[in-house]
Amino acid sequence: MRPGERIGGLVQSLSEHLVTNVEQRDLEGARRAFLLNGFTKLPFLVPDRVKSAVAEEIEVLVAEHGVRRGMSFKETGGTPRLMRNVRHKEINEHGTVIPRLYATTELLDALARVAGEPVLPCPYEPERYVITELEQSGDTHGWHWDDYSFALVWVVACPPAEYGGFVQCVPRTYWNKQDPQLHRQFISQPIHSFELRPGDLYLMRTDTTLHRVYPLTSGRRLIINMGYASRADLHKPISHETMDGLWNGSREDQTGRMDHTDQAEQTV
Ligand SMILES: O=C(O)CCC(=O)C(=O)O
Ligand SMILES: [Fe+2]
Structure with a gap:
Protein backbone atom coordinates (compact mmCIF):
# COMPACT_ATOMS: atom_id res chain seq x y z
CA MET A 1 0.00 0.00 0.00
CA ARG A 2 1.34 3.47 -0.85
CA PRO A 3 1.80 5.86 2.13
CA GLY A 4 -0.95 8.18 0.86
CA GLU A 5 -3.42 5.27 0.73
CA ARG A 6 -2.50 4.15 4.25
CA ILE A 7 -3.04 7.65 5.66
CA GLY A 8 -6.27 8.10 3.74
CA GLY A 9 -7.42 4.77 5.22
CA LEU A 10 -6.60 5.95 8.75
CA VAL A 11 -8.51 9.22 8.33
CA GLN A 12 -11.47 7.27 6.95
CA SER A 13 -11.31 4.78 9.79
CA LEU A 14 -11.40 7.64 12.35
CA SER A 15 -14.30 9.38 10.58
CA GLU A 16 -16.35 6.19 10.26
CA HIS A 17 -15.72 5.26 13.87
CA LEU A 18 -16.86 8.69 15.06
CA VAL A 19 -19.99 8.61 12.94
CA THR A 20 -21.05 4.99 13.49
CA ASN A 21 -19.52 3.69 16.76
CA VAL A 22 -19.41 6.63 19.14
CA GLU A 23 -22.59 6.80 21.18
CA GLN A 24 -24.31 10.14 21.78
CA ARG A 25 -24.79 9.21 25.43
CA ASP A 26 -21.01 8.81 25.86
CA LEU A 27 -20.47 12.26 24.39
CA GLU A 28 -23.19 13.67 26.65
CA GLY A 29 -21.61 12.05 29.72
CA ALA A 30 -18.26 13.51 28.70
CA ARG A 31 -19.93 16.92 28.26
CA ARG A 32 -21.19 16.86 31.86
CA ALA A 33 -17.76 15.88 33.24
CA PHE A 34 -16.10 18.55 31.07
CA LEU A 35 -18.43 21.26 32.42
CA LEU A 36 -17.78 20.19 35.99
CA ASN A 37 -14.02 19.66 35.94
CA GLY A 38 -12.73 21.32 32.76
CA PHE A 39 -11.46 17.81 31.98
CA THR A 40 -12.89 14.60 30.59
CA LYS A 41 -11.36 11.36 29.37
CA LEU A 42 -12.35 10.32 25.84
CA PRO A 43 -10.65 6.95 25.21
CA PHE A 44 -13.60 5.82 23.07
CA LEU A 45 -13.16 8.62 20.53
CA VAL A 46 -10.47 6.96 18.40
CA PRO A 47 -10.27 3.36 17.11
CA ASP A 48 -7.28 1.23 18.18
CA ARG A 49 -5.85 1.12 14.68
CA VAL A 50 -5.59 4.93 14.58
CA LYS A 51 -4.23 5.11 18.16
CA SER A 52 -1.46 2.64 17.18
CA ALA A 53 -0.53 4.58 14.03
CA VAL A 54 -0.33 7.84 15.99
CA ALA A 55 1.70 6.18 18.77
CA GLU A 56 4.13 4.74 16.22
CA GLU A 57 4.61 8.13 14.56
CA ILE A 58 5.13 9.84 17.93
CA GLU A 59 7.78 7.30 18.95
CA VAL A 60 9.73 7.88 15.73
CA LEU A 61 9.41 11.68 15.96
CA VAL A 62 10.56 11.85 19.59
CA ALA A 63 13.51 9.54 18.90
CA GLU A 64 14.65 11.54 15.88
CA HIS A 65 13.60 15.13 16.64
CA GLY A 66 13.00 15.35 20.41
CA VAL A 67 14.83 18.23 22.17
CA ARG A 68 15.42 18.23 25.89
CA ARG A 69 14.32 21.44 27.65
CA GLY A 70 14.47 22.79 31.19
CA MET A 71 12.70 26.09 31.78
CA SER A 72 10.44 28.07 34.05
CA PHE A 73 8.13 30.98 33.27
CA LYS A 74 7.31 34.02 35.35
CA GLU A 75 3.89 34.20 33.63
CA THR A 76 2.91 30.97 35.42
CA GLY A 77 4.56 31.77 38.76
CA GLY A 78 7.94 30.20 37.95
CA THR A 79 6.71 26.62 37.61
CA PRO A 80 9.12 24.22 35.89
CA ARG A 81 9.00 22.51 32.50
CA LEU A 82 11.44 19.57 32.51
CA MET A 83 10.83 17.48 29.43
CA ARG A 84 11.72 16.47 25.89
CA ASN A 85 9.62 17.98 23.07
CA VAL A 86 8.97 17.77 19.37
CA ARG A 87 7.51 21.01 18.08
CA HIS A 88 4.79 21.61 15.52
CA LYS A 89 7.35 22.49 12.84
CA GLU A 90 9.17 19.15 13.06
CA ILE A 91 5.92 17.18 13.38
CA ASN A 92 4.66 18.86 10.22
CA GLU A 93 7.89 18.30 8.32
CA HIS A 94 8.49 14.69 9.32
CA GLY A 95 5.07 13.37 10.40
CA THR A 96 2.40 12.16 8.03
CA VAL A 97 -0.49 10.82 10.13
CA ILE A 98 -0.75 13.51 12.83
CA PRO A 99 -0.99 16.53 10.47
CA ARG A 100 -3.74 14.76 8.52
CA LEU A 101 -5.80 13.73 11.55
CA TYR A 102 -5.66 17.05 13.42
CA ALA A 103 -8.48 18.85 11.64
CA THR A 104 -10.63 15.86 10.58
CA THR A 105 -14.16 17.26 10.39
CA GLU A 106 -15.79 14.40 12.30
CA LEU A 107 -13.21 14.74 15.10
CA LEU A 108 -13.87 18.49 15.42
CA ASP A 109 -17.62 17.79 15.43
CA ALA A 110 -17.32 15.21 18.24
CA LEU A 111 -15.13 17.56 20.29
CA ALA A 112 -17.69 20.35 19.78
CA ARG A 113 -20.41 18.06 21.25
CA VAL A 114 -18.29 17.63 24.36
CA ALA A 115 -17.25 21.28 24.58
CA GLY A 116 -20.75 22.61 23.86
CA GLU A 117 -19.37 25.07 21.32
CA PRO A 118 -17.34 24.97 18.10
CA VAL A 119 -13.81 23.55 18.44
CA LEU A 120 -11.61 25.11 15.76
CA PRO A 121 -8.09 24.51 14.43
CA CYS A 122 -5.70 26.77 16.30
CA PRO A 123 -4.94 29.90 14.22
CA TYR A 124 -1.43 30.03 15.68
CA GLU A 125 0.35 27.03 14.16
CA PRO A 126 2.97 26.30 16.90
CA GLU A 127 0.08 25.49 19.28
CA ARG A 128 -1.59 23.01 16.95
CA TYR A 129 0.40 20.04 18.23
CA VAL A 130 3.38 19.37 20.44
CA ILE A 131 4.84 16.05 21.59
CA THR A 132 6.06 15.89 25.20
CA GLU A 133 8.08 13.11 26.77
CA LEU A 134 8.83 12.98 30.52
CA GLU A 135 11.71 10.56 30.93
CA GLN A 136 13.74 11.39 34.04
CA SER A 137 12.91 11.41 37.73
CA GLY A 138 11.59 14.91 38.52
CA ASP A 139 10.40 15.59 34.96
CA THR A 140 7.16 17.55 34.92
CA HIS A 141 5.00 19.91 32.91
CA GLY A 142 4.47 22.34 35.78
CA TRP A 143 1.33 24.33 36.66
CA HIS A 144 0.11 26.56 33.83
CA TRP A 145 -2.79 27.60 31.65
CA ASP A 146 -2.69 27.42 27.85
CA ASP A 147 -3.31 30.37 25.54
CA TYR A 148 -6.08 28.61 23.58
CA SER A 149 -9.32 27.13 24.90
CA PHE A 150 -9.04 23.39 24.24
CA ALA A 151 -6.43 20.64 24.35
CA LEU A 152 -6.96 17.09 23.14
CA VAL A 153 -4.19 14.98 24.68
CA TRP A 154 -3.38 11.49 23.34
CA VAL A 155 -1.53 9.35 25.89
CA ARG A 172 -12.74 27.90 36.53
CA THR A 173 -9.51 29.80 37.15
CA TYR A 174 -8.26 32.76 35.13
CA TRP A 175 -4.75 33.56 33.96
CA ASN A 176 -3.39 36.97 34.82
CA LYS A 177 0.01 36.80 33.13
CA GLN A 178 1.32 39.75 35.19
CA ASP A 179 0.35 38.13 38.50
CA PRO A 180 -0.80 34.51 38.18
CA GLN A 181 -1.24 33.96 41.98
CA LEU A 182 -1.11 30.17 41.79
CA HIS A 183 -1.28 29.68 45.56
CA ARG A 184 -4.49 31.74 45.74
CA GLN A 185 -6.03 29.49 43.08
CA PHE A 186 -5.15 26.36 45.09
CA ILE A 187 -6.53 27.85 48.30
CA SER A 188 -9.79 29.04 46.77
CA GLN A 189 -10.73 25.77 45.00
CA PRO A 190 -10.01 22.05 45.20
CA ILE A 191 -7.36 20.47 42.97
CA HIS A 192 -8.70 17.49 40.98
CA SER A 193 -6.36 14.63 39.99
CA PHE A 194 -6.89 12.14 37.16
CA GLU A 195 -4.99 8.95 36.46
CA LEU A 196 -4.15 8.19 32.84
CA ARG A 197 -3.25 5.00 31.02
CA PRO A 198 -1.63 4.37 27.64
CA GLY A 199 -4.37 4.65 24.99
CA ASP A 200 -6.32 7.32 26.90
CA LEU A 201 -7.33 10.61 25.33
CA TYR A 202 -8.62 13.57 27.26
CA LEU A 203 -10.11 16.97 26.46
CA MET A 204 -9.34 19.92 28.72
CA ARG A 205 -10.65 23.50 28.83
CA THR A 206 -7.11 24.76 28.99
CA ASP A 207 -7.57 28.54 29.10
CA THR A 208 -9.67 28.46 32.28
CA THR A 209 -8.28 25.31 33.92
CA LEU A 210 -4.99 25.61 35.75
CA HIS A 211 -3.22 22.29 35.17
CA ARG A 212 -0.02 20.32 35.50
CA VAL A 213 1.47 16.84 35.16
CA TYR A 214 2.56 15.45 38.54
CA PRO A 215 6.38 15.01 38.58
CA LEU A 216 7.63 11.55 37.59
CA THR A 217 9.68 9.50 40.02
CA SER A 218 10.12 6.58 37.61
CA GLY A 219 9.00 5.29 34.20
CA ARG A 220 8.22 7.26 31.07
CA ARG A 221 5.33 9.43 29.92
CA LEU A 222 4.75 10.28 26.27
CA ILE A 223 1.86 12.35 24.87
CA ILE A 224 0.82 14.57 22.01
CA ASN A 225 -1.14 17.67 22.87
CA MET A 226 -3.40 18.94 20.08
CA GLY A 227 -4.49 22.52 20.77
CA TYR A 228 -7.75 23.97 19.45
CA ALA A 229 -9.39 27.40 19.58
CA SER A 230 -12.85 28.56 20.57
CA ARG A 231 -14.65 31.19 18.49
CA ALA A 232 -13.84 33.74 21.19
CA ASP A 233 -10.11 32.98 20.88
CA LEU A 234 -10.18 34.14 17.28
CA HIS A 235 -11.09 37.65 18.41
CA LYS A 236 -8.88 38.16 21.44
CA PRO A 237 -5.24 39.27 21.45
CA ILE A 238 -3.03 36.38 22.57
CA SER A 239 0.63 37.02 23.38
CA HIS A 240 2.07 33.43 23.28
CA GLU A 241 4.97 34.01 25.75
CA THR A 242 5.07 30.60 27.37
CA MET A 243 4.52 28.55 24.23
CA ASP A 244 7.11 30.49 22.27
CA GLY A 245 9.59 30.28 25.11
CA LEU A 246 8.93 26.62 25.65
CA TRP A 247 9.08 25.55 22.06
CA ASN A 248 11.94 28.01 21.55
CA GLY A 249 12.33 29.62 18.20
CA SER A 250 8.93 30.81 17.14
CA ARG A 251 8.95 33.93 19.29
CA GLU A 252 12.59 34.55 18.49
CA ASP A 253 11.68 34.23 14.85
CA GLN A 254 9.00 36.86 15.37
CA THR A 255 10.67 39.36 17.70
CA GLY A 256 14.25 38.38 18.43
CA ARG A 257 13.53 38.46 22.18
CA MET A 258 13.47 35.73 24.83
CA ASP A 259 13.26 37.91 27.94
CA HIS A 260 10.05 36.45 29.30
CA THR A 261 11.62 33.39 30.90
CA ASP A 262 13.27 33.11 34.29
CA GLN A 263 15.95 30.93 32.76
CA ALA A 264 17.16 30.65 29.23
CA GLU A 265 16.65 27.30 27.57
CA GLN A 266 19.26 24.83 28.70
CA THR A 267 20.10 21.25 28.03
CA VAL A 268 19.33 19.20 31.12
O1 LIG B 1 0.96 16.22 29.30
C1 LIG B 1 -0.20 16.54 29.57
O2 LIG B 1 -1.07 15.71 29.90
C2 LIG B 1 -0.59 18.01 29.51
C3 LIG B 1 0.23 18.79 28.55
C4 LIG B 1 -0.05 20.26 28.62
O3 LIG B 1 -0.65 20.74 29.53
C5 LIG B 1 0.41 21.12 27.54
O4 LIG B 1 1.10 20.63 26.62
O5 LIG B 1 0.11 22.33 27.57
FE1 LIG C 1 -1.28 22.76 29.06
Missing part, protein backbone atom coordinates in the same frame (compact mmCIF):
# COMPACT_ATOMS: atom_id res chain seq x y z
CA VAL A 156 1.02 6.97 24.37
CA ALA A 157 2.92 6.01 27.53
CA CYS A 158 2.29 6.76 31.20
CA PRO A 159 3.57 5.10 34.35
CA PRO A 160 1.20 3.90 37.11
CA ALA A 161 0.07 6.81 39.33
CA GLU A 162 2.47 5.63 42.09
CA TYR A 163 5.25 7.06 39.91
CA GLY A 164 3.50 10.36 39.09
CA GLY A 165 2.50 11.40 35.57
CA PHE A 166 -1.18 11.93 36.40
CA VAL A 167 -2.91 15.21 35.54
CA GLN A 168 -4.00 17.72 38.16
CA CYS A 169 -6.32 20.63 37.47
CA VAL A 170 -8.21 23.52 39.01
CA PRO A 171 -11.19 24.44 36.79
Whole structure:
Protein backbone atom coordinates (compact mmCIF):
# COMPACT_ATOMS: atom_id res chain seq x y z
CA MET A 1 0.00 0.00 0.00
CA ARG A 2 1.34 3.47 -0.85
CA PRO A 3 1.80 5.86 2.13
CA GLY A 4 -0.95 8.18 0.86
CA GLU A 5 -3.42 5.27 0.73
CA ARG A 6 -2.50 4.15 4.25
CA ILE A 7 -3.04 7.65 5.66
CA GLY A 8 -6.27 8.10 3.74
CA GLY A 9 -7.42 4.77 5.22
CA LEU A 10 -6.60 5.95 8.75
CA VAL A 11 -8.51 9.22 8.33
CA GLN A 12 -11.47 7.27 6.95
CA SER A 13 -11.31 4.78 9.79
CA LEU A 14 -11.40 7.64 12.35
CA SER A 15 -14.30 9.38 10.58
CA GLU A 16 -16.35 6.19 10.26
CA HIS A 17 -15.72 5.26 13.87
CA LEU A 18 -16.86 8.69 15.06
CA VAL A 19 -19.99 8.61 12.94
CA THR A 20 -21.05 4.99 13.49
CA ASN A 21 -19.52 3.69 16.76
CA VAL A 22 -19.41 6.63 19.14
CA GLU A 23 -22.59 6.80 21.18
CA GLN A 24 -24.31 10.14 21.78
CA ARG A 25 -24.79 9.21 25.43
CA ASP A 26 -21.01 8.81 25.86
CA LEU A 27 -20.47 12.26 24.39
CA GLU A 28 -23.19 13.67 26.65
CA GLY A 29 -21.61 12.05 29.72
CA ALA A 30 -18.26 13.51 28.70
CA ARG A 31 -19.93 16.92 28.26
CA ARG A 32 -21.19 16.86 31.86
CA ALA A 33 -17.76 15.88 33.24
CA PHE A 34 -16.10 18.55 31.07
CA LEU A 35 -18.43 21.26 32.42
CA LEU A 36 -17.78 20.19 35.99
CA ASN A 37 -14.02 19.66 35.94
CA GLY A 38 -12.73 21.32 32.76
CA PHE A 39 -11.46 17.81 31.98
CA THR A 40 -12.89 14.60 30.59
CA LYS A 41 -11.36 11.36 29.37
CA LEU A 42 -12.35 10.32 25.84
CA PRO A 43 -10.65 6.95 25.21
CA PHE A 44 -13.60 5.82 23.07
CA LEU A 45 -13.16 8.62 20.53
CA VAL A 46 -10.47 6.96 18.40
CA PRO A 47 -10.27 3.36 17.11
CA ASP A 48 -7.28 1.23 18.18
CA ARG A 49 -5.85 1.12 14.68
CA VAL A 50 -5.59 4.93 14.58
CA LYS A 51 -4.23 5.11 18.16
CA SER A 52 -1.46 2.64 17.18
CA ALA A 53 -0.53 4.58 14.03
CA VAL A 54 -0.33 7.84 15.99
CA ALA A 55 1.70 6.18 18.77
CA GLU A 56 4.13 4.74 16.22
CA GLU A 57 4.61 8.13 14.56
CA ILE A 58 5.13 9.84 17.93
CA GLU A 59 7.78 7.30 18.95
CA VAL A 60 9.73 7.88 15.73
CA LEU A 61 9.41 11.68 15.96
CA VAL A 62 10.56 11.85 19.59
CA ALA A 63 13.51 9.54 18.90
CA GLU A 64 14.65 11.54 15.88
CA HIS A 65 13.60 15.13 16.64
CA GLY A 66 13.00 15.35 20.41
CA VAL A 67 14.83 18.23 22.17
CA ARG A 68 15.42 18.23 25.89
CA ARG A 69 14.32 21.44 27.65
CA GLY A 70 14.47 22.79 31.19
CA MET A 71 12.70 26.09 31.78
CA SER A 72 10.44 28.07 34.05
CA PHE A 73 8.13 30.98 33.27
CA LYS A 74 7.31 34.02 35.35
CA GLU A 75 3.89 34.20 33.63
CA THR A 76 2.91 30.97 35.42
CA GLY A 77 4.56 31.77 38.76
CA GLY A 78 7.94 30.20 37.95
CA THR A 79 6.71 26.62 37.61
CA PRO A 80 9.12 24.22 35.89
CA ARG A 81 9.00 22.51 32.50
CA LEU A 82 11.44 19.57 32.51
CA MET A 83 10.83 17.48 29.43
CA ARG A 84 11.72 16.47 25.89
CA ASN A 85 9.62 17.98 23.07
CA VAL A 86 8.97 17.77 19.37
CA ARG A 87 7.51 21.01 18.08
CA HIS A 88 4.79 21.61 15.52
CA LYS A 89 7.35 22.49 12.84
CA GLU A 90 9.17 19.15 13.06
CA ILE A 91 5.92 17.18 13.38
CA ASN A 92 4.66 18.86 10.22
CA GLU A 93 7.89 18.30 8.32
CA HIS A 94 8.49 14.69 9.32
CA GLY A 95 5.07 13.37 10.40
CA THR A 96 2.40 12.16 8.03
CA VAL A 97 -0.49 10.82 10.13
CA ILE A 98 -0.75 13.51 12.83
CA PRO A 99 -0.99 16.53 10.47
CA ARG A 100 -3.74 14.76 8.52
CA LEU A 101 -5.80 13.73 11.55
CA TYR A 102 -5.66 17.05 13.42
CA ALA A 103 -8.48 18.85 11.64
CA THR A 104 -10.63 15.86 10.58
CA THR A 105 -14.16 17.26 10.39
CA GLU A 106 -15.79 14.40 12.30
CA LEU A 107 -13.21 14.74 15.10
CA LEU A 108 -13.87 18.49 15.42
CA ASP A 109 -17.62 17.79 15.43
CA ALA A 110 -17.32 15.21 18.24
CA LEU A 111 -15.13 17.56 20.29
CA ALA A 112 -17.69 20.35 19.78
CA ARG A 113 -20.41 18.06 21.25
CA VAL A 114 -18.29 17.63 24.36
CA ALA A 115 -17.25 21.28 24.58
CA GLY A 116 -20.75 22.61 23.86
CA GLU A 117 -19.37 25.07 21.32
CA PRO A 118 -17.34 24.97 18.10
CA VAL A 119 -13.81 23.55 18.44
CA LEU A 120 -11.61 25.11 15.76
CA PRO A 121 -8.09 24.51 14.43
CA CYS A 122 -5.70 26.77 16.30
CA PRO A 123 -4.94 29.90 14.22
CA TYR A 124 -1.43 30.03 15.68
CA GLU A 125 0.35 27.03 14.16
CA PRO A 126 2.97 26.30 16.90
CA GLU A 127 0.08 25.49 19.28
CA ARG A 128 -1.59 23.01 16.95
CA TYR A 129 0.40 20.04 18.23
CA VAL A 130 3.38 19.37 20.44
CA ILE A 131 4.84 16.05 21.59
CA THR A 132 6.06 15.89 25.20
CA GLU A 133 8.08 13.11 26.77
CA LEU A 134 8.83 12.98 30.52
CA GLU A 135 11.71 10.56 30.93
CA GLN A 136 13.74 11.39 34.04
CA SER A 137 12.91 11.41 37.73
CA GLY A 138 11.59 14.91 38.52
CA ASP A 139 10.40 15.59 34.96
CA THR A 140 7.16 17.55 34.92
CA HIS A 141 5.00 19.91 32.91
CA GLY A 142 4.47 22.34 35.78
CA TRP A 143 1.33 24.33 36.66
CA HIS A 144 0.11 26.56 33.83
CA TRP A 145 -2.79 27.60 31.65
CA ASP A 146 -2.69 27.42 27.85
CA ASP A 147 -3.31 30.37 25.54
CA TYR A 148 -6.08 28.61 23.58
CA SER A 149 -9.32 27.13 24.90
CA PHE A 150 -9.04 23.39 24.24
CA ALA A 151 -6.43 20.64 24.35
CA LEU A 152 -6.96 17.09 23.14
CA VAL A 153 -4.19 14.98 24.68
CA TRP A 154 -3.38 11.49 23.34
CA VAL A 155 -1.53 9.35 25.89
CA VAL A 156 1.02 6.97 24.37
CA ALA A 157 2.92 6.01 27.53
CA CYS A 158 2.29 6.76 31.20
CA PRO A 159 3.57 5.10 34.35
CA PRO A 160 1.20 3.90 37.11
CA ALA A 161 0.07 6.81 39.33
CA GLU A 162 2.47 5.63 42.09
CA TYR A 163 5.25 7.06 39.91
CA GLY A 164 3.50 10.36 39.09
CA GLY A 165 2.50 11.40 35.57
CA PHE A 166 -1.18 11.93 36.40
CA VAL A 167 -2.91 15.21 35.54
CA GLN A 168 -4.00 17.72 38.16
CA CYS A 169 -6.32 20.63 37.47
CA VAL A 170 -8.21 23.52 39.01
CA PRO A 171 -11.19 24.44 36.79
CA ARG A 172 -12.74 27.90 36.53
CA THR A 173 -9.51 29.80 37.15
CA TYR A 174 -8.26 32.76 35.13
CA TRP A 175 -4.75 33.56 33.96
CA ASN A 176 -3.39 36.97 34.82
CA LYS A 177 0.01 36.80 33.13
CA GLN A 178 1.32 39.75 35.19
CA ASP A 179 0.35 38.13 38.50
CA PRO A 180 -0.80 34.51 38.18
CA GLN A 181 -1.24 33.96 41.98
CA LEU A 182 -1.11 30.17 41.79
CA HIS A 183 -1.28 29.68 45.56
CA ARG A 184 -4.49 31.74 45.74
CA GLN A 185 -6.03 29.49 43.08
CA PHE A 186 -5.15 26.36 45.09
CA ILE A 187 -6.53 27.85 48.30
CA SER A 188 -9.79 29.04 46.77
CA GLN A 189 -10.73 25.77 45.00
CA PRO A 190 -10.01 22.05 45.20
CA ILE A 191 -7.36 20.47 42.97
CA HIS A 192 -8.70 17.49 40.98
CA SER A 193 -6.36 14.63 39.99
CA PHE A 194 -6.89 12.14 37.16
CA GLU A 195 -4.99 8.95 36.46
CA LEU A 196 -4.15 8.19 32.84
CA ARG A 197 -3.25 5.00 31.02
CA PRO A 198 -1.63 4.37 27.64
CA GLY A 199 -4.37 4.65 24.99
CA ASP A 200 -6.32 7.32 26.90
CA LEU A 201 -7.33 10.61 25.33
CA TYR A 202 -8.62 13.57 27.26
CA LEU A 203 -10.11 16.97 26.46
CA MET A 204 -9.34 19.92 28.72
CA ARG A 205 -10.65 23.50 28.83
CA THR A 206 -7.11 24.76 28.99
CA ASP A 207 -7.57 28.54 29.10
CA THR A 208 -9.67 28.46 32.28
CA THR A 209 -8.28 25.31 33.92
CA LEU A 210 -4.99 25.61 35.75
CA HIS A 211 -3.22 22.29 35.17
CA ARG A 212 -0.02 20.32 35.50
CA VAL A 213 1.47 16.84 35.16
CA TYR A 214 2.56 15.45 38.54
CA PRO A 215 6.38 15.01 38.58
CA LEU A 216 7.63 11.55 37.59
CA THR A 217 9.68 9.50 40.02
CA SER A 218 10.12 6.58 37.61
CA GLY A 219 9.00 5.29 34.20
CA ARG A 220 8.22 7.26 31.07
CA ARG A 221 5.33 9.43 29.92
CA LEU A 222 4.75 10.28 26.27
CA ILE A 223 1.86 12.35 24.87
CA ILE A 224 0.82 14.57 22.01
CA ASN A 225 -1.14 17.67 22.87
CA MET A 226 -3.40 18.94 20.08
CA GLY A 227 -4.49 22.52 20.77
CA TYR A 228 -7.75 23.97 19.45
CA ALA A 229 -9.39 27.40 19.58
CA SER A 230 -12.85 28.56 20.57
CA ARG A 231 -14.65 31.19 18.49
CA ALA A 232 -13.84 33.74 21.19
CA ASP A 233 -10.11 32.98 20.88
CA LEU A 234 -10.18 34.14 17.28
CA HIS A 235 -11.09 37.65 18.41
CA LYS A 236 -8.88 38.16 21.44
CA PRO A 237 -5.24 39.27 21.45
CA ILE A 238 -3.03 36.38 22.57
CA SER A 239 0.63 37.02 23.38
CA HIS A 240 2.07 33.43 23.28
CA GLU A 241 4.97 34.01 25.75
CA THR A 242 5.07 30.60 27.37
CA MET A 243 4.52 28.55 24.23
CA ASP A 244 7.11 30.49 22.27
CA GLY A 245 9.59 30.28 25.11
CA LEU A 246 8.93 26.62 25.65
CA TRP A 247 9.08 25.55 22.06
CA ASN A 248 11.94 28.01 21.55
CA GLY A 249 12.33 29.62 18.20
CA SER A 250 8.93 30.81 17.14
CA ARG A 251 8.95 33.93 19.29
CA GLU A 252 12.59 34.55 18.49
CA ASP A 253 11.68 34.23 14.85
CA GLN A 254 9.00 36.86 15.37
CA THR A 255 10.67 39.36 17.70
CA GLY A 256 14.25 38.38 18.43
CA ARG A 257 13.53 38.46 22.18
CA MET A 258 13.47 35.73 24.83
CA ASP A 259 13.26 37.91 27.94
CA HIS A 260 10.05 36.45 29.30
CA THR A 261 11.62 33.39 30.90
CA ASP A 262 13.27 33.11 34.29
CA GLN A 263 15.95 30.93 32.76
CA ALA A 264 17.16 30.65 29.23
CA GLU A 265 16.65 27.30 27.57
CA GLN A 266 19.26 24.83 28.70
CA THR A 267 20.10 21.25 28.03
CA VAL A 268 19.33 19.20 31.12
O1 LIG B 1 0.96 16.22 29.30
C1 LIG B 1 -0.20 16.54 29.57
O2 LIG B 1 -1.07 15.71 29.90
C2 LIG B 1 -0.59 18.01 29.51
C3 LIG B 1 0.23 18.79 28.55
C4 LIG B 1 -0.05 20.26 28.62
O3 LIG B 1 -0.65 20.74 29.53
C5 LIG B 1 0.41 21.12 27.54
O4 LIG B 1 1.10 20.63 26.62
O5 LIG B 1 0.11 22.33 27.57
FE1 LIG C 1 -1.28 22.76 29.06
